[in-house]
Amino acid sequence: MRSKIIQDGQKKKASFIEEARRRQIVEGAISTIASAGLPQASLARIAQDVGVSKGVISYHFAGKDELIQQVVNALFVETNRFIKARVDRAPDAPRRLRAFIEASFEFMAANRANFVALVDIWGSFGSPEAKRRFNADMYDPCRHHLEGILRRGQDSGDFRDFSPGTLAATVQGAIDGVMLQWVFDEEAIDLADCAAELVTMFDLATRRRA
Amino acid sequence: MRSKIIQDGQKKKASFIEEARRRQIVEGAISTIASAGLPQASLARIAQDVGVSKGVISYHFAGKDELIQQVVNALFVETNRFIKARVDRAPDAPRRLRAFIEASFEFMAANRANFVALVDIWGSFGSPEAKRRFNADMYDPCRHHLEGILRRGQDSGDFRDFSPGTLAATVQGAIDGVMLQWVFDEEAIDLADCAAELVTMFDLATRRRA
DNA sequence: CTAATTTTTGACCGCATGGCCAGGATTCAA
DNA sequence: TTGAATCCTGGCCATGCGGTCAAAAATTAG
Numbered sequence: 001m002r003s004k005i006i007q008d009g010q011k012k013k014a015s016f017i018e019e020a021r022r023r024q025i026v027e028g029a030i031s032t033i034a035s036a037g038l039p040q041a042s043l044a045r046i047a048q049d050v051g052v053s054k055g056v057i058s059y060h061f062a063g064k065d066e067l068i069q070q071v072v073n074a075l076f077v078e079t080n081r082f083i084k085a086r087v088d089r090a091p092d093a094p095r096r097l098r099a100f101i102e103a104s105f106e107f108m109a110a111n112r113a114n115f116v117a118l119v120d121i122w123g124s125f126g127s128p129e130a131k132r133r134f135n136a137d138m139y140d141p142c143r144h145h146l147e148g149i150l151r152r153g154q155d156s157g158d159f160r161d162f163s164p165g166t167l168a169a170t171v172q173g174a175i176d177g178v179m180l181q182w183v184f185d186e187e188a189i190d191l192a193d194c195a196a197e198l199v200t201m202f203d204l205a206t207r208r209r210a
Numbered sequence: 211m212r213s214k215i216i217q218d219g220q221k222k223k224a225s226f227i228e229e230a231r232r233r234q235i236v237e238g239a240i241s242t243i244a245s246a247g248l249p250q251a252s253l254a255r256i257a258q259d260v261g262v263s264k265g266v267i268s269y270h271f272a273g274k275d276e277l278i279q280q281v282v283n284a285l286f287v288e289t290n291r292f293i294k295a296r297v298d299r300a301p302d303a304p305r306r307l308r309a310f311i312e313a314s315f316e317f318m319a320a321n322r323a324n325f326v327a328l329v330d331i332w333g334s335f336g337s338p339e340a341k342r343r344f345n346a347d348m349y350d351p352c353r354h355h356l357e358g359i360l361r362r363g364q365d366s367g368d369f370r371d372f373s374p375g376t377l378a379a380t381v382q383g384a385i386d387g388v389m390l391q392w393v394f395d396e397e398a399i400d401l402a403d404c405a406a407e408l409v410t411m412f413d414l415a416t417r418r419r420a
Numbered sequence: 421c422t423a424a425t426t427t428t429t430g431a432c433c434g435c436a437t438g439g440c441c442a443g444g445a446t447t448c449a450a
Numbered sequence: 451t452t453g454a455a456t457c458c459t460g461g462c463c464a465t466g467c468g469g470t471c472a473a474a475a476a477t478t479a480g
Contacts, residue, residue, distance in 0.1 A: 017447090017456080017457070018456095018457095021457090035338075036336065036337075037334070037335065037336025037337060037340075038333065038334060038336070039334055039336050040336055042436075042437060042438080043437080043438060043439085044436085044437080044438090052458080052459090053458060053459045053460065054438090054439095054459090054460085055439095055440085055441085055458065055459060055460075056457080056458060056459085058438085058439060058440075059457070059458070060457095063438075063439075064437095064438065064439090116338075119332075119333050120333045120334070121333065122329075122333055123248065123329050123330045123331065123332055123333025123334055124247070124248060124249055124330070124333055124334065125247065126246065126247025126248075126249050126250055127246070127247060128245075128326075130247075131393070131394045131395070132394070132395050134394060135391070135394035135395040135398060136395065139391060139394060139395075139398075140398070143391075162407070163403060163407075165400075166400060166403040166404055166407050167407060169388055169391055169398075169399055169404055170384065170388060170404055170407050170408060170411070172387065172391065173383075173384055173385075173386075173387025173388035173389075173390065173391060173404070174380065174383055174384035174387055175383075175387065176383070176386075176387040176390060176391075177382065177383025177384055177385065177386040177387030177388075177390070178379055178380060178383035178387075179383075180383065180386060180387070180390075181345070181349060181353075181379055181382065181383060181386075183341070184341045184342070184344060184345035184349060185341070185342050185345040185346070185349075188345065188350070188379075189379055190375075190376060193373060193376040194376055194379055194380055194383070197372070197373075197376050197377060197380050197415075198380060200415070201380070201411060201412070201414075201415040202411075204411075204414045204415055205407075205410070205411040205414055205415070227426085227427075227477090228426095228427095231427090252466075252467060252468080253467080253468065253469085254466085254467080254468090262428075262429090263428060263429045263430065264429090264430085264468090264469090265427095265428065265429060265430075265469090265470085265471090266427080266428060266429085268468080268469060268470075269427070269428075270427095273468075273469075274467095274468065274469090421480105422479100422480085423478105423479085423480085424477105424478085424479075424480095425476100425477080425478070425479090426475105426476080426477070426478085427474105427475080427476070427477080428473105428474080428475070428476085429471105429472105429473085429474075429475085430471105430472105430473100430474105431470105431471090431472100432469105432470080432471080432472105433468105433469085433470075433471100434467105434468100434469095434470105435466105435467085435468095435469105436465105436466095436467080437464105437465085437466085437467090438463105438464100438465090439462105439463085439464090439465105440461105440462080440463080440464105441459105441460105441461095441462085441463105442459105442460105442461100442462105443458105443459090443460100444457105444458085444459075444460105445456105445457080445458070445459090446455105446456080446457070446458085447454105447455085447456070447457080448453105448454085448455070448456080449452100449453090449454080449455090450451100450452090450453090450454100
């Protein structure tokens with residue numbers, strides 16, 4: 001692994017086992033974090049759960065920080081890809097917004113461990129600067145996506161006049177906030193009901209007034 | 211400190227210094243966590259920030275777990291007291307709901323460190339069971355309060371028919387979700403705008419239809 | 421003022437962690 | 451087949467953690 005830096009320069013070589021192990025370890029980390037909690041998810045524990053020696057992680061990742069970074073990345077990428085696919089299939093802005101909300105909840109319900117792990121992790125970004133970066137890298141793209149939907153809905157005349165940025169933050173916030181409670185106590189929250197409520201609510205809140 | 215258990219039995223004696231130190235340490239812990247992040251907030255670091263020896267914390271608290279527990283408690287109690295005072299001053303259900311949302315954001319804006327610390331902490335409840343307890347002890351009372359407001363609004367005919375539990379989770383979620391983004395990046399979120407948006411949105415979403 | 425009690429200190433312990441590395445196994449290229 | 455590159459192992463280490471303790475300091479009571 002001397003070539004880690006050069007890798008980007010090279011094209012094909014540095015892979016297969018490398019990529020496979022990385023994926024395997026990242027997935028193992030997610031499930032370990034979700035089931036045991038971040039504080040208990042030491043490199044030793046993750047390695048044990050994956051079924052490899054501890055050194056393997058050090059070999060494929062620069063350190064625990066990079067592992068966690070990759071975990072967060074995988075979590076966001078996977079989620080956003082699913083949502084985006086659903087959104088793109090919708091014909092107009094109101095239905096795209098609806099698809100965004102529904103897809104978010106559908107993906108949550110089908111991938112609980114991902115969100116349990118995410119909640120565990122996102123508290124542990126120590127410095128304010130780290131939080132900023134986390135937000136900029138992970139959260140902003142989501143909001144941006146939403147903002148685009150909202151803005152085009154205004155252009156097409158489907159939506160009333162509002163600040164797209166603020167409403168995007170509100171939509172994203174509502175989804176994440178419900179998700180958070182659901183992560184804490186699965187049975188206290190009825191995801192489907194909340195999704196439906198949010199859909200009708202944001203429909204009312206965005207549609208052009210009579 | 212042999213009398214820790216008897217304390218409840220005694221009446222006045224076991225206090226002043228004891229209580230003062232406890233408050234001091236809890237507050238110090240909050241500010242250390244908020245500024246350095248939970249992972250960096252060791253007992254040594256907290257003690258240093260407070261300006262006392264490490265042993266003092268062990269002397270006044272059973273352990274780090276109890277400290278964190280007290281921190282979370284203080285955070286919730288303080289927040290809820292503020293919100294409840296505002297809500298109680300409102301004359302009818304729609305205005306109580308509005309007061310709930312506005313008070314939440316107002317308190318956030320005035321106590322940023324509290325929420326930064328809270329977000330740091332709430333990810334680190336390891337076991338699923340710990341999360342359940344956290345949710346049950348801290349979150350449920352909030353939702354319960356909200357549910358009461360909503361239910362009485364339905365009884366009085368101000369609100370349309372909906373599931374109070376679901377809508378309470380939705381309101382709470384929307385507030386917390388926006389708060390979360392604001393914790394990550396203060397400048398990316400305009401709290402006042404989001405508050406206003408949420409107020410009008412939930413007004414639209416709850417009012418009895420024509 | 422003195423004796424008893426509460427509070428504080430700073431050194432200390434055992435432990436788990438993240439990271440490191442020498443050497444062995446495996447895979448790959450020629 | 452053989453030599454080189456890659457991949458993996460298991461043990462090692464320094465670090466920092468939470469927690470404990472004897473003794474010193476401060477406070478209180480008599």
